Amino acid sequence: MKVRVSLGTLIALGLESGVVSGGVYPTTAYILQYSREGCLAKCRFCTQSSSNSGVRRSFLSRIVWPTIDLDLLVNTLSRKRVFKRICYQTVIKSNFVGEALKAISRLKSIGIPISLCTTPIAISYLKLFKSLGVERLGVGLDATTPRVFKDVLKPYTWDTYIKFISKAVEVFGNRMVTVHLIVGLGGSVRETIKTMEYLYSLGAEVALFAYTPVKGVSLRNCMRPELTVYRLLQVVNYLLKQGISPSKYVVESEGSELKLSRQVVSVVGEEELMRALLTSGCPNCNRPYYNESPKGPIYNYPSMSILRKYWDREVEILNKILA
Numbered sequence: 001m002k003v004r005v006s007l008g009t010l011i012a013l014g015l016e017s018g019v020v021s022g023g024v025y026p027t028t029a030y031i032l033q034y035s036r037e038g039c040l041a042k043c044r045f046c047t048q049s050s051s052n053s054g055v056r057r058s059f060l061s062r063i064v065w066p067t068i069d070l071d072l073l074v075n076t077l078s079r080k081r082v083f084k085r086i087c088y089q090t091v092i093k094s095n096f097v098g099e100a101l102k103a104i105s106r107l108k109s110i111g112i113p114i115s116l117c118t119t120p121i122a123i124s125y126l127k128l129f130k131s132l133g134v135e136r137l138g139v140g141l142d143a144t145t146p147r148v149f150k151d152v153l154k155p156y157t158w159d160t161y162i163k164f165i166s167k168a169v170e171v172f173g174n175r176m177v178t179v180h181l182i183v184g185l186g187g188s189v190r191e192t193i194k195t196m197e198y199l200y201s202l203g204a205e206v207a208l209f210a211y212t213p214v215k216g217v218s219l220r221n222c223m224r225p226e227l228t229v230y231r232l233l234q235v236v237n238y239l240l241k242q243g244i245s246p247s248k249y250v251v252e253s254e255g256s257e258l259k260l261s262r263q264v265v266s267v268v269g270e271e272e273l274m275r276a277l278l279t280s281g282c283p284n285c286n287r288p289y290y291n292e293s294p295k296g297p298i299y300n301y302p303s304m305s306i307l308r309k310y311w312d313r314e315v316e317i318l319n320k321i322l323a
């Protein structure tokens with residue numbers, strides 16, 4: 001069986017030559033289901049969409065994902081213990097669930113935690129994936145509001161995704177389902193916070209992504225989000241993850257722009273505030289430079305050491321969102 005694997009993952013395993021972007025290695029092995037035509041969904045922002053993207057199929061976001069044989073990958077992952085997690089991401093194609101079940105059965109033998117990232121599927125399949133050893137589930141809701149969901153042509157409906165997320169929490173447990181949201185596809189900051197609060201109230205967690213325009217996808221009118229907006233949402237996500245209601249700290253400034261009350265710094269402390277700027281998602285998922293060039297601006301810091309290098313600059317940005 002063929003799979004796609006992120007270039008950084010392959011370099012870390014010694015299966016591709018080269019250096020990893022910015023000198024930062026992935027801490028999770030990122031695997032993408034192979035489809036020659038791409039994904040049958042029509043998401044207007046996605047490089048994998050078979051009908052809405054003219055980008056080469058080896059790309060997901062700005063990252064190249066070469067094709068390799070799953071057996072070779074499993075053997076190498078078993079010998080080289082360089083990752084703390086495996087993430088297997090599906091695409092929509094004929095029999096994608098059956099193929100993913102086979103792939104997970106093989107990956108399980110490696111003995112490190114597995115995350116499966118999928119669009120809504122039958123709950124009986126979710127239970128099967130769990131029994132095969134999948135520890136956590138990722139769900140690419142991507143859109144931050146039902147309106148954006150329709151605009152970007154996500155498959156199924158908003159309600160289907162929400163029901164799927166609730167059911168997935170029942171199967172995998174509280175805080176074992178990570179919902180991916182892309183900031184920059186549309187939706188106000190207020191709407192995004194509301195959706196994040198709702199997802200946490202369902203027992204899920206949120207992983208934030210910054211929209212990354214790639215030439216060749218059909219979405220033209222969206223840009224990378226403002227860094228100040230992204231930082232605010234990262235702090236809100238961090239608070240929610242810690243079980244702290246952000247409503248106490250999100251305040252309206254003049255011009256009805258949303259900011260964070262300075263109190264938040266003393267409540268969480270500087271070290272914790274730094275953690276809010278790291279890549280969010282499953283434990284040990286750092287997705288190095290998935291959304292940005294190592295030259296910056298960096299949306300999701302893949303490690304504390306990289307963040308420390310840029311911390312002075314980040315303090316200036318944070319000061320703009322603190323009231």
Ligand code: SF4
Pocket residue numbers: 028085086087088115116117137138139178180207280281282285
């Ligand atoms: S958060 Fe990371 S490891 Fe978890 S499903 Fe998403 S990409 Fe995979």
